[in-house]
Amino acid sequence: MKVILILSMLSVCLSAKAQFHTVARHQPVCRIDTKKALSPVGKVSNPNKESVSTAGKSTAHEHSEWVRRYMSVSYPLKRITVTSPYGYRTDPFSKKRSRHNGIDLRAKGEEAYAMLSGVVGRVGQDKRSGKFVTLRHGGYTVSYCHLSQVLVRQGTSVMPGEVIAITGNTGRSTGPHLHLTCKYKNHCVDPDILLQFIRETKNEAVTQLGVLE
Ligand SMILES: [Zn+2]
Structure with a gap:
């Protein structure tokens, strides 16, 4: 697999x-x-x-x-430390066992980078993800969540290593970190x-x- x-x-x-x-x-x-x-x-x-x-x-x-x-x-951050992996875990809010659909990386107000060349699919904000940006890389999409700032516009091209956002603590988040979600043809896969x-x-x-x- x-x-x-x-x-x-x-x-x-x-x-x-x-x-x-x-x-x-x-x-x-x-x-x-x-x-x-x-x-x-x-x-x-x-x-x-x-x-x-x-x-x-x-x-x-x-x-x-x-x-x-x-x-x-390009790595999405200068230093990669996974603080919460993909899969089932105890939800930090509900304390119930639930699925974590991505990974959490340690980050406090840091630059986040595009990992591959691609296109900015979506820039938005909601209660759960906070400020987020979704990049499209062929059949893959990668979402960067809980950002403090998004630095790219929807529809523009990105290069690997390009700064696309500043990490933050927006949305449903217990502290500053970068949550990454990766999908392949609309199915979640482990960003690892x-x-x-x-x-x-x-x-x-x-x-x-x-x-x-
Ligand atoms: Zn997360």
């Missing part, structure tokens, strides 16, 4: 620019309450690893490709899948750049 989602993410991430990857689009099935979704994932092999080798092309070209790959993803994809993409690029040095 996670492997499929990550491969699909890779496809979303890179399809727009017709990169050197060829990943078939998969149809992940979302199950909200899975212990698996919370467990650490084993090594995810990248079937495109071979296709990254740019046979016959210069080292400088390979270097720039790996730099571009590194820059194609996305964080892991970002981590793996960056790590692989760093490793490859080290080989080229």
Whole structure:
């Protein structure tokens, strides 16, 4: 499941620019309450690893490709600390067991970044999410909630690493933090899948750049 989602993410991430990857689009099935979704994932092999080798092309070209790959993803905050994972938990308000449809990250008035290239789907405010912004990345949407300020307008494009908001404590929130919700074709998925994809993409690029040095 996670492997499929990550491969699909890779496809979303890179399809727009017709990169050197060829990943078939998969149809992940979302199950909200899975212990698996919370467990650490084993090594995810990248079937495109071979296709990254740019046979016959210069080292400088390979270097720039790996730099571009590194820059194609961004963590949503400078420092990532998950304070409440995805799945069932005791609701901090009702004290009842209920589903947490995203993850909470430690953040106090910090810049929040777009994780992939995409489009601003929605900017809004409601009692639950407070000020929020939803970004569309292919079939995925990512919502950033409880913000103090949204810095992008609906319909505009965003680049990975672009500052899209300042985190806050608006809406149904017990303290300053960033709540992230991730959906794939309108089904909630664990945003940790996305964080892991970002981590793996960056790590692989760093490793490859080290080989080229
Ligand atoms: Zn939350």
